[in-house]
Amino acid sequence: MLTKNPMTPVERRAVGALALLYSFRMLGLFMVLPLLALYAADMPGGTPLMIGLALGAYGFSQALLQIPLGWLSDRVGRIPVILGGLVIFALGSVVAAMADTVQGIVLGRLLQGAGAIAGSVMALVADITTDEQRTKAMAVVGASIGLSFALALVLGPIIASFSGLHGVFMLTAVLATAGIAIVFFGVPRGVQSRHHDEVGAQPGMIGKVLADPALRRLDFGVFSLHFILTASFLVIPFAIEDILGVAREAHWKVYLPVLVASILGMLPLLRASERHGHVRGMLLLSIAMLVLSVAGVTLLAIPAVLYLALWLYFVAVNYLEASLPSLVSKAVFPGGKGTALGVYSTSQFIGAFFGGASGGWVLQQGGVHALFVLCLVPGLLWIASSWRLVAAPRAQEVAAGG
Incomplete structure (x- = not known):
């Protein structure tokens, strides 16, 4: 249930930072959705099958790793898992940006999905907020996902008009790097990882x-x-x-x-x-x-x-x-x-x-x-x-x- 009481300044700052981090990652994933079919068709290996694999490859690695990485964050802490996931996501974006074949983009997208930090981010939101504010905090992060999807469909074609798929993937790497900075400067340190019935498998x-x-x-x-x-x-x-x-x-x-x-x-x-x-x-x-x-x-x-x-x-x-x-x-x-x-x-x-x-x-x-x-x-x-x-x-x- 949403509470009418306001968040504390620390909660507001942390939730805002994590929502921004989440939206940066989702923006990077979604921006290629309206582009890949068009631009990859002009590349070597640009068959419908390979383009379909490039579109969906991130889902394979994300499905495979998101729950295990959530369990890992329970043991070693949220921040190390989130930072590691962002580094892998940035690496995958660079691999896709430098690819000159669709097969290379598939590899990059697999790496992007391997940076599966969604569960760890939501668990950190739960760690930082009180029970009273948690539903509101989750709603803020959830809204950032919908906004990222809409923004990606508009920004993707604009960016690609100047720099093609290469530029879109490089921007995604930049957003991942910005996410790392957000973790360092926007998220409180020393937060104890806790069990939450409503977050984490x-x-x-x-x-x-x-x-x-x-x-x-x-x-x-x-x-x-x-x-x-x-x-x-x-x-x-x-x-x-x-x-x-x-x-x-x-x-x-x-x-x-x-x-x-x-x-x-x-x-x-x-x-x-x-x-x-x-x-x-x-x-x-x-x-x-x-x-x-x-x-x-x-x-x-x-x-x-x-x-x-x-x-x-x-x-x-x-x-x-x-x-x-x-x-x-x-x-x-x-x-x-x-x-x-x-x-x-x-x-x-x-x-x-x-x-x-x-x-x-x-x-x-x-x-x-x-x-x-x-x-x-x-x-x-x-x-x-x-x-x-x-x-x-x-x-x-x-x-x-x-």
């Missing part, structure tokens, strides 16, 4: 989380979201260039107004879900919007339809990114929130990897229409599983009341 609870049907459905949901998100960015940049006739250097002029309009479009969904209790309807509607938007991008070469599809796409993505973690928190058993969110995040990164890898292969073998079918399958399965997920608590409430 506990080894003994992973099996229990995986055995929970409601949590499994939510994990599949975020897997599907990032599968579709990553796969669809193999074609969205080309659709903007070919259907709208917008040069790649000016793609930000498409993303900016669409993103702003999507925030306005998301607000009624949030209001209906949170204030009026239409969780089931808004969740199913947003998944359907996501699937329909991918159909509009891949199946219809009509400018007006593409603009509408992009708006629906970002309304759905923004709403789902905001609502799914909340559903995990509400569905989890007592004491299991940190573990549930850790498994949830791992599912997200696995989805990004498989979306890029399988999306690239399917696009190479069967073209754009086949890619839509690939995205349609997890979308329909997600609708089916979410129907049961949302209906179950209501049935329990009715049974308890009757």
Whole structure:
């Protein structure tokens, strides 16, 4: 629950620094999302399969290492793990910047993902803040992620227009270096690492989380979201260039107004879900919007339809990114929130990897229409599983009341 009491000056400074650090890292990861498909196609090895691997490679290493690095930070401290992760992330960015083949970019992206410090950063936020301020602090860091995503889609094309992919990856390395400076100068020293039920995966609870049907459905949901998100960015940049006739250097002029309009479009969904209790309807509607938007991008070469599809796409993505973690928190058993969110995040990164890898292969073998079918399958399965997920608590409430 959010408290009305203000944070202390130390908490404000530390939370602000960590939110900035988190946003710098996510900005670096997201900036290549609208660029790789276009720019890497001109490089040696620029097949759809290799480009898909380059898009999703960070998800593989991040999924593999984020929970173990969180455990390591419990033993050796948060700061050493965060600093080590930032160094690896910066190294991966330099490797990708210096690459002259797509295979080199894949290696760089794998290294970027290996700097998997998200769990350690959130644990440090929990260490620094009191129980009363923790929810507010987590909300600040969470908001920085959404802002980074929107900013990346606008800044990426602008920076690439001057310096190509090389410049984008080098800027990412600079942001990682700035993150190291933030850790040294903005984060208090001597903070004791502590156990928090709401942050960090506990080894003994992973099996229990995986055995929970409601949590499994939510994990599949975020897997599907990032599968579709990553796969669809193999074609969205080309659709903007070919259907709208917008040069790649000016793609930000498409993303900016669409993103702003999507925030306005998301607000009624949030209001209906949170204030009026239409969780089931808004969740199913947003998944359907996501699937329909991918159909509009891949199946219809009509400018007006593409603009509408992009708006629906970002309304759905923004709403789902905001609502799914909340559903995990509400569905989890007592004491299991940190573990549930850790498994949830791992599912997200696995989805990004498989979306890029399988999306690239399917696009190479069967073209754009086949890619839509690939995205349609997890979308329909997600609708089916979410129907049961949302209906179950209501049935329990009715049974308890009757």
